[in-house]
Amino acid sequence: MRNRLLLTTIFAGLAASAAPALSADCDITVGMVMELTGPAGAYGQAGAKSVEMAFRDFNEAGGVDGCKLVTDTRDSQSQGNVAVDQATQLVNIKKVPVIIGGIISSVSIPILTSVTAPAGVVQVSPASSSPTLTELGRQGKTNGVFFRTITSDALQGTAAAKYALDQGFKKIAVIHVNNDFGVNMVREFAAAYEKLGGTITATVPYNEKQASYSAEASSAMTGEPDALYLVSYPVDGATIARAWISGGGKQAFLLNDGMNAKEFIEAVGAEYLENAYGTSSGTSPTASTEYFNANYEAFSGGIAASAPAADRSYDAGAIVALAIAKAGKADPAAIKAAIPEVLAAGGEPIHAGKDEFAKALKLIKEGKPVKYEGVIGPVSFDAYGDITGPFRLWKITGGEVTTVSEMSADEVGKVKAEIAK
Numbered sequence: 001m002r003n004r005l006l007l008t009t010i011f012a013g014l015a016a017s018a019a020p021a022l023s024a025d026c027d028i029t030v031g032m033v034m035e036l037t038g039p040a041g042a043y044g045q046a047g048a049k050s051v052e053m054a055f056r057d058f059n060e061a062g063g064v065d066g067c068k069l070v071t072d073t074r075d076s077q078s079q080g081n082v083a084v085d086q087a088t089q090l091v092n093i094k095k096v097p098v099i100i101g102g103i104i105s106s107v108s109i110p111i112l113t114s115v116t117a118p119a120g121v122v123q124v125s126p127a128s129s130s131p132t133l134t135e136l137g138r139q140g141k142t143n144g145v146f147f148r149t150i151t152s153d154a155l156q157g158t159a160a161a162k163y164a165l166d167q168g169f170k171k172i173a174v175i176h177v178n179n180d181f182g183v184n185m186v187r188e189f190a191a192a193y194e195k196l197g198g199t200i201t202a203t204v205p206y207n208e209k210q211a212s213y214s215a216e217a218s219s220a221m222t223g224e225p226d227a228l229y230l231v232s233y234p235v236d237g238a239t240i241a242r243a244w245i246s247g248g249g250k251q252a253f254l255l256n257d258g259m260n261a262k263e264f265i266e267a268v269g270a271e272y273l274e275n276a277y278g279t280s281s282g283t284s285p286t287a288s289t290e291y292f293n294a295n296y297e298a299f300s301g302g303i304a305a306s307a308p309a310a311d312r313s314y315d316a317g318a319i320v321a322l323a324i325a326k327a328g329k330a331d332p333a334a335i336k337a338a339i340p341e342v343l344a345a346g347g348e349p350i351h352a353g354k355d356e357f358a359k360a361l362k363l364i365k366e367g368k369p370v371k372y373e374g375v376i377g378p379v380s381f382d383a384y385g386d387i388t389g390p391f392r393l394w395k396i397t398g399g400e401v402t403t404v405s406e407m408s409a410d411e412v413g414k415v416k417a418e419i420a421k
Helices: 002-018 041-060 080-093 105-119 131-138 153-166 180-195 214-220 234-246 262-268 287-300 310-327 332-338 354-365 409-419
Strands: 028-034 069-075 098-101 122-125 146-148 171-177 199-206 227-231 253-255 276-281 348-350 370-374 391-397 400-407
Touching (some): 028 041, 028 310, 041 069, 041 310, 041 354, 069 080, 080 105, 098 105, 098 310, 105 122, 105 131, 105 146, 105 180, 122 332, 131 146, 131 153, 131 180, 153 180, 153 227, 153 253, 153 276, 153 400, 171 180, 171 214, 180 409, 199 214, 214 234, 227 234, 287 310, 310 332, 310 370, 348 354, 354 370
Parallel strands (some): 028 098, 098 122, 122 146, 171 199, 171 227, 348 370
Antiparallel strands (some): 276 391
16 A cells, blocks of 8 residues: 555656646756556656656756756556657657666666667666676667666676675575576676586576466475575565575575565565675765765655665766756757766766755856766766676665675676686
8 A cells, every 4th residue: 555655646746846847948858767667666666756856956956047857757667668668759759868767677778779779869777787788888789878877787796696605605596587687687696606616506587477486486496505596676576585485495595686675575574584685786975875865765755765776866867967957958969978078087076966966057157077976976987888886785684674895896896807717
């Protein structure tokens, strides 16, 4: 019931925030394609509110020469084909210069390959971590329009492998969602885990939205693993974890970043997750982090600032807003060129919030360089729209996700170099 009320509130809030602004001739519409419903609905709901918060702060700071940024938000339903249809409408009919989204890779990739890259429209994903997105960039298939504010699973898989072994999980079973995200995450994890001395006893893919996953859980139990590595989303993930536990599987888990969710913990039962560990793309705290953590829950209507995708979605919105201000117009090519300019090395540091954005807008008008330092830390994109950063290593204790430590990008790099020998 709480989730239905929250979703209703989010839809109403998004509509209300956009409606008044649409009457102004100079307002600039940014498309959002988010997973508001479906298996990744919790992420999309948090992400959408974060972008709205960034745009509110930006508009209150003065906007683009007094013109507001507004969103046209569409629900992908966590499905690639739905996402493509919604993105096509936004690009071809609404003529948006930017799309923020999706959250999951199986939504972002088809939007990119079918809509934004061919049209030359900027796309910024807050949370799509598949290595396929990097490879598309290497192959020249992104038209240079894709950016993401999360690290690639090519790095997270390595961090997860070392973390698993550090917890004494020398033999591990894997159950993963059978999509681009799940397949790539497990491939990177397996390569590192086995090279570091671990043994994978079973690898079981699953298809989404099944009523039962007892067969998958049973299949994964062969070989007496020390733990289950569950690469999933909160709804299906909880069903799988319950099937694993009820079938006699060890109550020991390694979890991917998206499983850092209250819905998952409550659905499984905190008492069964006292030996559950996970990895997430981490942060290097800045003044933006403090601002976001202090204000997001009240703005979002009760979503925690720690919700997956929340922090990096604010940064996606802030970078888009500042880039549009730098471009001075709703032109995709100009906005694409402006994105690295608002993250300029040596630029004046800019943080989240109305006052900081007002400072940035003044500097931009004066032709001075700015460097947005986000909620997740200082951000810069490489040639393929990727970022690097630390990884958060966490554990579930008493029904709460607690940070155990962090693994820096340099540390991950050293592990990758070690296993490459």
